[in-house]
Amino acid sequence: MLSRIAESLFWIGRYIERSDGTARILDVHLQLLLEDPWIEEDAACRALLSVMGSAAPDDTELTRADVLAILAIDRQHPASIAYSLGAARENARRAREIVSTELWEVLNTTRARMPRRVASDKVHEFFAWVRERAALAVGIIESATSRDEAWSFFTLGRSLERADMTARLLATHSLTEASGPSWTTILRSCGAYEAYLRTYRGVPSARNAAEFLLLDRLFPRSILFSVMRAEECLRELEPRSSHRSATSDGALRLLGQIRSELEYRPVSETLDDLPRYMDEVQSAMTAASEAVRHRYFPTNAAPSWVGESS
Numbered sequence: 001m002l003s004r005i006a007e008s009l010f011w012i013g014r015y016i017e018r019s020d021g022t023a024r025i026l027d028v029h030l031q032l033l034l035e036d037p038w039i040e041e042d043a044a045c046r047a048l049l050s051v052m053g054s055a056a057p058d059d060t061e062l063t064r065a066d067v068l069a070i071l072a073i074d075r076q077h078p079a080s081i082a083y084s085l086g087a088a089r090e091n092a093r094r095a096r097e098i099v100s101t102e103l104w105e106v107l108n109t110t111r112a113r114m115p116r117r118v119a120s121d122k123v124h125e126f127f128a129w130v131r132e133r134a135a136l137a138v139g140i141i142e143s144a145t146s147r148d149e150a151w152s153f154f155t156l157g158r159s160l161e162r163a164d165m166t167a168r169l170l171a172t173h174s175l176t177e178a179s180g181p182s183w184t185t186i187l188r189s190c191g192a193y194e195a196y197l198r199t200y201r202g203v204p205s206a207r208n209a210a211e212f213l214l215l216d217r218l219f220p221r222s223i224l225f226s227v228m229r230a231e232e233c234l235r236e237l238e239p240r241s242s243h244r245s246a247t248s249d250g251a252l253r254l255l256g257q258i259r260s261e262l263e264y265r266p267v268s269e270t271l272d273d274l275p276r277y278m279d280e281v282q283s284a285m286t287a288a289s290e291a292v293r294h295r296y297f298p299t300n301a302a303p304s305w306v307g308e309s310s
Contacts, residue, residue, distance in 0.1 A: 054070060
């Protein structure tokens with residue numbers, strides 16, 4: 001497969017997952033800002049922008065509408081939903097000879113229907129629409145794509161981005177503490193609440209909820225599940241001859257290290273300094289993405305979150 005095609009598929013997966021994850025995080029936290037009059041809106045908005053890797057302007061007081069404009073509908077901001085959906089469509093155009101007609105039509109239509117403004121009473125509906133479009137695109141890939149290199153690169157990008165987005169979501173825990181049952185909020189925001197109840201059969205506790213989102217091997221949005229799926233994709237992409245010896249793949253080595261830390265570090269220790277450990281996960285995903293670029297896409301610069309080193 002040509003490196004430019006592989007790179008486009010990798011970033012289609014990342015951008016689709018990024019739009020979905022950003023929509024989930026914003027949906028929950030913007031709703032909290034609307035419902036809880038005791039939250040200091042400017043501080044909460046700045047903290048949310050920081051978690052999402054976006055710099056906040058210093059000279060104005062930020063509101064819920066500002067966050068929506070920056071992280072949802074700004075087509076030029078690299079961390080926004082609109083930018084991610086546009087970038088996914090552009091990468092699909094570049095890989096048009098590989099991308100199926102169904103996937104192209106979904107991404108093209110989604111980009112064309114992306115609104116430039118969202119009314120305050122339609123915010124939840126907008127985020128639900130983004131999640132549905134992302135799910136439709138992923139469903140097409142999962143149901144109608146051969147499990148070949150194309151699927152592996154797409155799923156690799158998706159898995160790295162999903163681990164990163166779940167880490168960002170867990171890093172927002174401190175933003176929800178003043179609003180009651182914060183772990184219930186976080187579980188709901190990534191669609192994990194009902195799966196959690198089936199697993200633990202009780203009201204979410206800090207330890208159990210964190211353990212579920214960090215370490216559950218069966219839940220697709222847990223960080224461990226995403227890291228393991230990324231490792232599987234990289235092993236499929238490695239030459240068969242290399243399977244008999246220690247890995248020389250930098251990305252696979254980085255993912256193995258972060259997986260080992262997740263598996264063997266006590267959950268209580270992670271909870272004591274959750275934002276720092278989630279920063280470590282995000283840094284590992286960025287480094288793994290860079291290692292993938294150097295190995296498989298050596299000719300082009302990779303897109304990145306705001307604030308990441310190039």
